[in-house]
Amino acid sequence: MMMSRSAMKLLSTATVRTIHGGGEFRQGFFALGARNLSSTVSAVREKPQTEPGSGSGSAAGHRSFEGGDKSVVSYWGVAPVKLTKEDGTEWKWSCFKPSETYKADVSIDLGKHHVPGVWTDKVAYWGVKMLRLPTDIFFKRRFEMRAMMLETVAAVPGMVGGMLLHCKSLRRFEHSGGWIRALLEEAENERMHLMTFMEVAKPRWYERALVFAVQGIFWNLYFVAYVISPKVAHRVVGYLEEEAVHSYNEFIKEIDSGNIPNVPAPAIAIDYWRLPPDSTLRDVVMVVRADEAHHRDVNHYASDIHYQGLQLKEFPAPLGYH
Numbered sequence: 526m527m528m529s530r531s532a533m534k535l536l537s538t539a540t541v542r543t544i545h546g547g548g549e550f551r552q553g554f555f556a557l558g559a560r561n562l563s564s565t566v567s568a569v570r571e572k573p574q575t576e577p578g579s580g581s582g583s584a585a586g587h588r589s590f591e592g593g594d595k596s597v598v599s600y601w602g603v604a605p606v607k608l609t610k611e612d613g614t615e616w617k618w619s620c621f622k623p624s625e626t627y628k629a630d631v632s633i634d635l636g637k638h639h640v641p642g643v644w645t646d647k648v649a650y651w652g653v654k655m656l657r658l659p660t661d662i663f664f665k666r667r668f669e670m671r672a673m674m675l676e677t678v679a680a681v682p683g684m685v686g687g688m689l690l691h692c693k694s695l696r697r698f699e700h701s702g703g704w705i706r707a708l709l710e711e712a713e714n715e716r717m718h719l720m721t722f723m724e725v726a727k728p729r730w731y732e733r734a735l736v737f738a739v740q741g742i743f744w745n746l747y748f749v750a751y752v753i754s755p756k757v758a759h760r761v762v763g764y765l766e767e768e769a770v771h772s773y774n775e776f777i778k779e780i781d782s783g784n785i786p787n788v789p790a791p792a793i794a795i796d797y798w799r800l801p802p803d804s805t806l807r808d809v810v811m812v813v814r815a816d817e818a819h820h821r822d823v824n825h826y827a828s829d830i831h832y833q834g835l836q837l838k839e840f841p842a843p844l845g846y847h
């Protein structure tokens with residue numbers, strides 16, 4: 526028997542209830558507000574609740590999820606997975622899982638440089654060099670802030686490139702060779718750099734405004750550049766990563782000279798890079814710099830593939846290459 530849409534809606538809202546301070550009321554149109562609320566809570570902890578008179582409750586029944594002093598009520602009850610570290614203690618990060626952690630390969634050659642040959646390489650190279658100028662003027666030798674700013678930009682190309690390759694794969698009914706995932710991994714890795722430096726550098730309001738403006742411009746510019754010429758886009762990122770390695774070299778020099786205190790490593794960095802518990806900021810900058818060198822290689826490699834008239838999908842992407 527068919528049930529009308531309004532009848533279904535009525536039934537749906539009638540089954541949703543919330544409990545506040547022991548009082549109970551039927552939710553009705555508040556269900557919509559509760560669903561919206563559910564998207565605003567980032568770190569949630571499940572707190573199953575049993576509906577009065579319903580016995581032991583059910584998986585599809587009403588559940589409340591708590592995160593700090595916030596709580597969310599959702600009929601759908603998607604329970605977060607409880608994770609533990611290798612030593613059995615609670616995993617406290619909601620933004621990445623233990624399976625995504627790794628030990629950085631710090632033996633990578635940091636001094637490698639792609640010598641610009643053709644004119645497009647030269648445009649990419651000098652374009653990136655010119656971008657360094659305003660950064661030098663704005664941040665001077667505040668390398669923790671430079672790092673934070675750099676990471677807000679560096680996390681964009683992988684996401685844009687991965688998204689465009691994803692759409693291309695759909696349009697053309699073809700495999701990507703793993704490059705979608707490789708570029709998204711790079712974006713995620715860069716974002717984790719940002720999450721780490723957020724712990725040691727607190728941006729001022731005008732620095733936040735700058736990030737906002739730069740992201741708006743850079744995202745769109747990179748999108749257009751990747752659509753027109755992926756080989757130049759990847760080359761630009763290759764040179765950006767070379768500059769990132771240089772910036773982190775300078776960061777380490779500042780720590781070694783005592784201008785930047787070598788504070789204990791943030792807990793998120795210790796877990797993400799599987800660092801020893803007594804690691805310091807210098808150790809963190811070392812592993813981040815190694816990541817940048819890996820990104821440099823991946824992007825120059827991708828650009829080289831295009832320059833030779835080949836397609837990325839023909840060469841397996843370096844997945845998990847950190």
Ligand SMILES: [Fe+2]
Nearest residue numbers: 676679715718
């Ligand atoms: Fe980075």
Ligand SMILES: [Fe+2]
Nearest residue numbers: 679766817820
């Ligand atoms: Fe990078």
